[in-house]
Amino acid sequence: MENIELIHGEGGKYTCDLIRNIFYKNFGNSILLQGLDSAILELNKGKIAFTTDSFVVNPLFFKGGDIGKLAVCGTINDLTVCGATPLYLSVGFIIEEGFKIEMLEKIALSMGKTCEEAGVKIVTGDTKVVERGKVDSIFINTSGIGIINGYTAKKIEEGDKIIITGTVAEHGTAIGIERYNFKVQGDIKSDCAPLNYLLSYLDIYKDSIKLMRDPTRGGIGEALNEIFSISNIGIHLFEEKIPIRNEVKSINEMLGLDPLYLASEGRMLIVVKEDAAEEIERGLKETCNCKEASVIGKFTRERDFVYIENSFGGKRVLRSLDIQMIPRIC
Amino acid sequence: MENIELIHGEGGKYTCDLIRNIFYKNFGNSILLQGLDSAILELNKGKIAFTTDSFVVNPLFFKGGDIGKLAVCGTINDLTVCGATPLYLSVGFIIEEGFKIEMLEKIALSMGKTCEEAGVKIVTGDTKVVERGKVDSIFINTSGIGIINGYTAKKIEEGDKIIITGTVAEHGTAIGIERYNFKVQGDIKSDCAPLNYLLSYLDIYKDSIKLMRDPTRGGIGEALNEIFSISNIGIHLFEEKIPIRNEVKSINEMLGLDPLYLASEGRMLIVVKEDAAEEIERGLKETCNCKEASVIGKFTRERDFVYIENSFGGKRVLRSLDIQMIPRIC
Numbered sequence: 099m100e101n102i103e104l105i106h107g108e109g110g111k112y113t114c115d116l117i118r119n120i121f122y123k124n125f126g127n128s129i130l131l132q133g134l135d136s137a138i139l140e141l142n143k144g145k146i147a148f149t150t151d152s153f154v155v156n157p158l159f160f161k162g163g164d165i166g167k168l169a170v171c172g173t174i175n176d177l178t179v180c181g182a183t184p185l186y187l188s189v190g191f192i193i194e195e196g197f198k199i200e201m202l203e204k205i206a207l208s209m210g211k212t213c214e215e216a217g218v219k220i221v222t223g224d225t226k227v228v229e230r231g232k233v234d235s236i237f238i239n240t241s242g243i244g245i246i247n248g249y250t251a252k253k254i255e256e257g258d259k260i261i262i263t264g265t266v267a268e269h270g271t272a273i274g275i276e277r278y279n280f281k282v283q284g285d286i287k288s289d290c291a292p293l294n295y296l297l298s299y300l301d302i303y304k305d306s307i308k309l310m311r312d313p314t315r316g317g318i319g320e321a322l323n324e325i326f327s328i329s330n331i332g333i334h335l336f337e338e339k340i341p342i343r344n345e346v347k348s349i350n351e352m353l354g355l356d357p358l359y360l361a362s363e364g365r366m367l368i369v370v371k372e373d374a375a376e377e378i379e380r381g382l383k384e385t386c387n388c389k390e391a392s393v394i395g396k397f398t399r400e401r402d403f404v405y406i407e408n409s410f411g412g413k414r415v416l417r418s419l420d421i422q423m424i425p426r427i428c
Numbered sequence: 429m430e431n432i433e434l435i436h437g438e439g440g441k442y443t444c445d446l447i448r449n450i451f452y453k454n455f456g457n458s459i460l461l462q463g464l465d466s467a468i469l470e471l472n473k474g475k476i477a478f479t480t481d482s483f484v485v486n487p488l489f490f491k492g493g494d495i496g497k498l499a500v501c502g503t504i505n506d507l508t509v510c511g512a513t514p515l516y517l518s519v520g521f522i523i524e525e526g527f528k529i530e531m532l533e534k535i536a537l538s539m540g541k542t543c544e545e546a547g548v549k550i551v552t553g554d555t556k557v558v559e560r561g562k563v564d565s566i567f568i569n570t571s572g573i574g575i576i577n578g579y580t581a582k583k584i585e586e587g588d589k590i591i592i593t594g595t596v597a598e599h600g601t602a603i604g605i606e607r608y609n610f611k612v613q614g615d616i617k618s619d620c621a622p623l624n625y626l627l628s629y630l631d632i633y634k635d636s637i638k639l640m641r642d643p644t645r646g647g648i649g650e651a652l653n654e655i656f657s658i659s660n661i662g663i664h665l666f667e668e669k670i671p672i673r674n675e676v677k678s679i680n681e682m683l684g685l686d687p688l689y690l691a692s693e694g695r696m697l698i699v700v701k702e703d704a705a706e707e708i709e710r711g712l713k714e715t716c717n718c719k720e721a722s723v724i725g726k727f728t729r730e731r732d733f734v735y736i737e738n739s740f741g742g743k744r745v746l747r748s749l750d751i752q753m754i755p756r757i758c
Contacts, residue, residue, distance in 0.1 A: 107756075109645030110653075110749025135506040135641070136479035138576065141471065149466035150518035150571055151554045154563075176465040188480035190569045192522075224481045224569075228756055233484075234562035239520045239554075241480055241571035246468065311465070315439030323440075419440025426437075426558055 102197040107227030120199070121189075121223060124206035125213055129186075129221040137221035139186055141245065147182035149173060150241040156426045158205070158235060160276050162269070162287030163363070165238055166205035168428060170212040170220075171363060172314065173242040174292040179310040179366060181249025184216065184294050189223045190239035195230045205236070216292035218242070247301070252308045254329035259375035260395040261368045263296070263388045264289065265341040266318055267350070270360025273427045274353055284345040291364030299386050306374035311367045314428060316419050319358040321367055322395075322404045323418040332401035335416070337408040341390040358406075359419055361427050372396070432527040437557025450529070451519075451553060454536035455543055459516075459551040467551035469516055471575065477512035479503060480571040486756045488535070488565060490606050492598075492617030493693070495568055496535035498758060500542040500550075501693060502644065503572040504622040509640040509696060511579025514546065514624050520554045520569040527565055535566070546622035548572070577631070582638040584659035589705035590725040591698040593626070593718045594619065595671040596648055597680070600690025603757045604683055614675040621694030629716050636704035641697045644758055646749050649688040651697055652725075652734045653748040662731035665746070667738040671720040688736075689749055691757050702726070 105112045122131060129137050153169040163171075170187065177184040189209070193202065213220055268289040275282055293312065300307060309328070313321040318340070322333050342357050350357045370378055375393050382391035404416040435442045452461060459467050483499040493501075500517065507514040519539070523532065543550060598619040605612055623642065630637060639658070643651040648670070652663050672687050680687045700708055705723050712721035734746040 104755045105750070105752045107645075108749055108753055110650050112750065114748075134510055134581075136477035136510040136512060136572075136574070138510065139476050139478055141474050141476060144471050144474075146469050146471060147466035148469055148516060148518060148573060149552050150520045150569065152520040152522050152556050152569060154522060154556045154558050180464055180466040180468065182466060186478060188478060188571050190480045190482040190520075190571075192482050192484060192567055222479050226482050226484045226756075228484050228564065231561075232564035233567070234558065237522055237563070237567070239480065239482060239569035239571075241518050241520075241569075242466075243476075243478060243573070244466070251464075315437075320440050418444075419438055420435070420442065422435045422438060425434045426556075 100199055102193050102195060102199060102202065102227055104195050104227050104229065107225060113225060116225060120203050120206050125210035125220045127219045129219060137186065145246040147177050147180040147244045147246055149176040150239065151176060152237060152239040153428055154237050154426050155428050156234065157276050160288055161272050163290035164205060164208050165236065166208040167212045168290050168363060169238040169240045170209050171290050171292045172428060173240040174216050174218060174294050175312045177242050177244035178294045178297060179312050182244030182246045183297060184218045184242055184244040186219055186221045186243045188241045189220050191225045192233055192237045193227050194233045194235050195227055197235055212292060216294055249304045254308050254331060254369055254397055256331055256397055256399050257372040258308055258369055258397045259372055259393050261370060261375060261379055262318065262341065262392055262394050263366045263382055264390045265343050266313065266362050266365060267342060267346050267357035267360035269363040270317060270424060270427050271346050271349055274355060274424050275349065277424060278353065282349055286345050289362050289364035293364065293366055296366065296386055299381060303374055303378055306371040307368060309369040313365060313367055314361045314363060317359040317361055318367060319416045320419045322416065325369065326404050329397060331397040331399060333395055333404040334398045335395035335406040337406050339392050339394045341392050355423060358416060359423055430529055432523050432525060432529060432532065432557055434525050434557050434559065437555060443555060446555065450533050450536050455540035455550045457549045459549060467516065475576040477507050477510040477574045477576055479506040480569065481506060482567060482569040483758055484567050484756050485758050486564065487606050490618055491602050493620035494535060494538050495566065496538040497542045498620050498693060499568040499570045500539050501620050501622045502758060503570040504546050504548060504624050505642045507572050507574035508624045508627060509642050512574030512576045513627060514548045514572055514574040516549055516551045516573045518552045518571045519550050522556045522558060522563055522567045524563045524565050525557055525560045542622060546624055579634045584638050584661060584699055584727055586661055586727055586729050587702040588638055588699055588727045589702055589723050591700060591705060591709055592648065592671065592722055592724050593696045593712055594720045595673050596643065596692050596695060597672060597676050597687035597690035599693040600647060600754060600757050601676050601679055604685060604754050605679065607754060612679055616675050616679065619692055619694035623694060623696055626696065626716055629711060633704055633708055636701040637698060639699040643695060643697055644691045644693060647689040647691055648697060649746045650749045652746065655699065656734050659727060661727040661729060663725055663734040664728045665725035665736040667736050669722050669724045671722050685753060688746060689753055693758065
């Protein structure tokens, strides 16, 4: 069989074959291979983080990644920003009848590679098949469990600074380019990557770190508005400090999109105490391969919203997203 | 707004409003309301079960349940059969642009009710919206975490017995009736229900219980073949002992479907030591409201497959499902 058929979703022989030949082969491990209704996990510590995310990205394959890599990274990063070391993932596939098994294998391979890179395991899963035309090729849900090692979010205060770990908007831009079949020069690709490797560096600074967020859907614009809604302290961004690649800027000008609202899938916003900001920024650049890490703003009671200022004094408000950007970027 | 629009999936203001007005309202709790990227959970014990399931059932509403109730019960039951007390669920919605918000609210209400009944909490979630025609109305993923209290699956031996906790095939039949728009008399409805309440009763017998399974997709026919593939000991079923409602039998005769391969969503298969079978069966009937609980078969080395025998000595083999039944029953 070259294609997924409805019988692959019936829970019988064909479902088993699919699980063995594609999933076990590409991301099998001793826990997953037990084949139980639930994975049985031994946890050393008592405090865990638990998260879920569904991925409906279109196209499935794009420069810098694919739906499988994205699904693994997205859930790893949601755990990471809660200060949790990601350990275990679940994966739920919803596949359209007629989907090429070869494509499924490419996706599974990519998931396996990303898990290995990040040191996490897919320990349980589920596969459903729906009739042709009832789902757009494949959707993937990943849920995840991580262990929290002492970090907790803290109350944000005036003067606290905001760091971004790298250039923004690359994932959203890469998807936009593919979606609109835009011919561009240069090498714009998704920044999609697991961020859990940052935790061991950030651990030294856990008393100085107030909050972490990954600016995915809605970009840093939306993420900072969410942070504002928690802190209730205005956010002042320094326009020139926000790292955006020139190609990303110019393409988005042409597409009429604001990169501040476009997703990154391998970046983190970190709110830190004022006195630790520069040291953390330097460490990110020097020891974490985050060469474009930058202190991009600070909390101030002078304003009651999120705003951005350039070096000429020009200011504009960054509101919570109430217009439609690109659908299905993740 | 009466309908879900793409903007509800952008992660901005509209997504937030939807989460607050529909999800927090219907299944909010102190953990979910923290609104973090991951739920932070304190667990008392170290051994947990973790599972995931996506639900694509068509139709969304059926006699005895709906996609929301099914999604909550399905994951609760997957934890239950691993001997884990279900505590926390995640929920991921993938919704079609144009879906009625009123319908979403009905589904969320049903999820909230089922969670309350079962004593579990939805602690984290995700919502995606895709363009009209790219998903069939709504799909739901639930993942779940439960605590294991000492039960472990054990090696199955010749002589071990198999108990079913109630009549079989009602969920699959109810969906079949709706799907084929079949006019029937009588009151056939899905048996969809959370089974975790059984754990406190079964706990007394945990040394006698070898394995538990919920016969969902593929029915008891497929579940028993899976158990056979683990045990490698033949399974002898007593046809007259398998509780099937008469209406279910006759409708499936007309539909040309074998009820032994149709899903139950509120029943459990329990493999027990021979000497404990009758006592457990009686307790299920008398104290657990499982009035139709029945010892339906035993493990025997006389045969090397799953087979069913009637009181006239007629035998047939129950093979692993390799034909297509009804797609999208869960």
